[in-house]
Amino acid sequence: MLRQTVSNSSRAVSSAVRAASRRTITARTPIIQTQLQAARAIAPQRATTRWYSSEPAKEGETTKTNGDEKPAANENGNGNAQESELDALKKKLEAKDAEARDWKDKYLRSVADFRNLQERTAREMKAARDFAIQKFAKDLVDTVDNFDRALTMVPEEKLNAKEKNEHVQDLVNLYEGLRMTESIMLETLKKHGLERFDPINEKFNPNEHEATFMAPMPDKEHNSVFHTQQKGFKLNGRVLRPSKVGVVKNQ
Known part of the structure; x- marks a missing residue:
């Protein structure tokens, strides 16, 4: 009986103590929460607060920021690096x-x-x-020269005779045929750039003429061509064969 009474008394005391502690914790909880909120609000401000010097740091000195030491920037070094x-x-x-x-x-x-x-x-x-036909033209000029020689061999008196017998008329017809053939050949050669020239009565030009002989002639100008022994030819303005001439020499 006594033990039960003591056990009940201890249980009652324990219950009373637990209830009192719960009321105390419940009453203090808002105060603790308020303090924690204030501490959290103040902490970032303290973490971000820094103190700087208004004077520029000298070479070799260090700057302090919240207890952390950092070397001062070397202005000369930065300038040299930039340069x-x-x-x-x-x-x-x-x-x-x-x-x-x-x-x-x-x-x-x-x-x-x-x-x-x-x-x-x-x-x-x-x-x-x-000048693709230059070699061919050199071989062809001899044929043209033969036409010229053949025409010069016919006497003028037979060509100009008023009375012409059968033989003379045949000679005149042959002469006219050779002359026409020569004319057509020269025209054809001219289309391809090959031209014949006769420098008679012109001034002697060593680039185009070849002097075969010289003779004094008072009635003609000195160093002029008075006789053409062989006519010359040009291919597109270039002398293919110089003409052989006789030149006046009065000095």
Whole structure:
């Protein structure tokens, strides 16, 4: 009986103590929460607060920020680094400019060489076309000379005779046929650039004429052509064969 009474009393005391502690914790909870909120609001401000010096840091000194020491910036060092970097960029730019000028010079030279090549090729092609028949023309001029010799062998008195017998008329007809054949041949050769020239009464030109003999003639100008022994030929303006002439020499 006594034990049960004591047990009941201890249970009652324990219940009373637990209830009292719960009421105390419940009453203090809003206060604790308020304090925690205030601490959380103040903590970031303290973490971000820094104190700086208004004077510039000297070379070799350190700056303090909330107890942390940092080396001061070296103004001369930064300036030298920037200057060296700027010099390097300038040198690089100059090198690129020199390279660009070199390539431009090479390009202009290549264009000039190509244009010279085009012009030279055009001249060579034109010369090849103009003088392709040069060898053939040299062999052909002898035939033209034979026509000229044949025509000069006919006496003028027979050609101009008023009374012409059968034989003379045949000779005149042959002469006219040779003359017409020579004329047609010369016209055909002229279409291909081959022309015959006779320098009679012209001033002697050593580039076009070949003097076979010289003779004094008071009635003619000195160094002029008075006789044509063989007519010359030109192919597209170039002398294919010089004419053989007699030249006046009065001095």
